[in-house]
Amino acid sequence: MSLFLLGANESTEPDAGIVGAKAAGLMRMIEAGLPIPPAFVLGTALCADYHARGGYLGANVRELTARGIRHLEQRTGRRFGGTRNPLLVSVRSGAPVSMPGMLDTVLDVGLCETTLPGLLRATGDPVFVWDSFRRLIQCYAEVVDASSPAPFTELVDAAIRRHEVPAVNELDVAALRELTARMLDTYRAVVGRPFPQDPTVQLTGAVEGVFRSWNTDKAVAYRRMERLTGLPGTAVTVQAMVFGNRGLGSGSGVAFTRDPATGERRLYLDFLLDAQGEDVVAGRDRIDDGVAANLTSDLARQLGEVSGTLEEKFTDAQDFEFTVEEGKLWLLQTRDAKRTPWAALRIACDLVDEGVIDRDTALDRLGGYDLDDITRHRLASGVARRPLGRAVPASAGVASGPIALDATAAADRAQRGEPAILVRPEASTNDMAALAVCGGLLTARGARTSHAAVVARQLGVVSLVNCTALTIDAAARTVRIGTRELREGDPITVDGSDGSVYAGALELIEERPTEYVDRIRAWQHDHSAQHE
Structure with missing residues (x-):
């Protein structure tokens, strides 16, 4: 089966090789009772088939996608392409093994001239709606049509200068409508055709764009560097959108349950108010240290609780992405946190001390490190x-x-x-x-x-x-x-x-992390003695 419905009554064992690591993590978070937007997954086998066909979708992909969309419509009470309170979706990559930032994502899919008035009526927030539309146009050009981001970034920078505001999220409705119109014109000029106004066409194009990202130069280089071989391709997770760009009561962030640089047990996060997730992970925006100032005490408490739940469920430090939509916390992804070798030693030792893992598990996780080279x-x-x-x-x-x-x-x-x-x-x-x-x-x-x-x-x-x-x-x-x-x-x-x-x-x-190295060498000695 190549279609998986997350949050449905039917249960599927989360096999990352089939559904991708992102969806496997979402399934386990659903089991833990964490707040996850409804989603469906097109499995990794479909990506392998797409590339085997020379970059053409199999006829079954459109049928599977349509079934998945019906699942989201039932779960959300919204209709994809609808003119009243329309459903918008994100189209996210999900390799069998985490590849941070190497594969592509398209957000706000389904927004077009037909659905835009319905979203305006449903939210009463024209700034949010026009901001989302201009985001979709730019992202779609980059991911689906392989356009350079430069022409669109120049339009954003020019609008900021012309209206004398510090950032794009401070443009008013008239400025955002003008910017969106310029982006539509630029899209036509750069891509050679109008921006697709059919939500189903957008969705199909986004799925293909994510499949194609499996073989980009950076993705291939990352798999070579990490010695990731024999993988079938990326899954595609299509998820109901939750919006961090709904004003100052909303935002998007990324958090590590422990400091990935030092291994210290503390929440390590970046959080942007009135922003979508790509604003954080893409690295294009200025984000100051001390972002905890953006967190309300209630949100800080919730994130602390989520951090504990994730470590208990996954028995390792986690890196998770989240969105706050008008005060409501949603989790979008978790994965074992990438960390420095120094942090890896401390985290392994601390998890043993906390009773989360045993020494053999810690030694297994540290097996790829040369203790003498950690400096x-x-x-x-x-x-x-x-x-x-x-x-x-x-x-x-x-x-x-x-x-x-x-x-x-x-x-x-x-x-x-x-x-x-x-x-x-x-x-x-x-x-x-x-x-x-x-x-x-x-x-x-x-x-x-x-x-x-x-x-x-x-x-x-x-x-x-x-x-x-x-x-x-x-x-x-x-x-x-x-x-x-x-x-x-x-x-x-x-x-x-x-x-x-x-x-x-x-x-x-x-x-050198002498304290941790000495502990681990003692564990190695004890392990060897037990198995002689």
């Missing part, structure tokens, strides 16, 4: 340098190296044995090749829980995001941090402990 750096004591600027730390440790502004420059430095500090406007998973050979990452925008930051942290790259003092002149191959201008190749130092950025290569001291 990080700190600034040598007595180093008194004034930082050029500060950013939001997205990992622990300190790294020094020459500035590289793209993957080519980073690879060139790596070949010389000089791991670079990749300096970018934003962290993107398209920078996979560069991240794999860099020692550090510094960005002008982005969140510490964005997909690219997650991947960088997993690779042990010291990462700082959202450095507001940073500007980049790609043509001149220079950067400015505060008042200081630096050229590509000049050395800088990035400190993941406090977010400081320094000129020059400062003296570093190597640290």
Whole structure:
């Protein structure tokens, strides 16, 4: 069977190889009684079939999709393509093994000239409706039609300048309608045809776009790096939309149940008010540290409870995505948290101490790590340098190296044995090749829980995001941090402990997690003795 109805009375054993890791996690969260929007899944076998056909959908996909949509309509009381209170859906990827940010997602599918008036009547919120429509047009062009985001990003930036507002979510209704009209014109010009106004056509195109993302360069590179072989493809999870862009009583976020950089037992999250999930994970927006200020006490309590439930259910630190729609919390995904090797040691030891897992399970999870290679750096004591600027730390440790502004420059430095500090406007998973050979990452925008930051942290790259003092002149191959201008190749130092950025290569001291390594070696010794 290639269609799976989440939240239906029928129960299906969550096999990630068949339904994808995302849907398998959703199924288990439903079992735990957590709030999940209704969804259906097109299994991984359909992706394999799509590529075997040379990029054509099998005739059964449309039938299965129609059955799934009927399931969502029954669960929500809304009609897909309806003119009154229409159903909108998200179309999400779901590989058998988590691949953060490597595969594509399309949100707000089903919004068009026919359904837009019904959504306006149902919500009474024209700012939200027009904001959602412009989001769909841009995302659809990128994912389904492989358009560059640049023409659409330029339209957004121009609207912000023209109306003199700090961000796109502060545009008024008239400005958003104007922006959407410009996006429709740009879509026609860039893609060569009008934006599809039939919700069923949108949905089919989004499903194909997600299937195609399985073989993008970054996805293939990630699977090669992680040695992920023999996978059939990605599943597609189609889920009723919940909206974080419904005003200041709404928002979207990503949370880790433990600090993925250090392993400390504390909620580690980014949360944006009046935003959809892509605003957080894509790394394009500025997100300051200390986002807990955006949380109400009730939401903070709920997230703490969710964190405990997830760790109890999955017996490991989790990375979960959530949306708050007008005060109501919804969970959209959970997965085992990607973490630094240092954090992996502490989390394994703490979970044993807490009675969540036993020592053999901890040793099994740490089997891929070379304990002798787990190190990080700190600034040598007595180093008194004034930082050029500060950013939001997205990992622990300190790294020094020459500035590289793209993957080519980073690879060139790596070949010389000089791991670079990749300096970018934003962290993107398209920078996979560069991240794999860099020692550090510094960005002008982005969140510490964005997909690219997650991947960088997993690779042990010291990462700082959202450095507001940073500007980049790609043509001149220079950067400015505060008042200081630096050229590509000049050395800088990035400190993941406090977010400081320094000129020059400062003296570093190597640290090792001796306490945790000694405990784990003792467990290994005991395990070997028991099995002799």
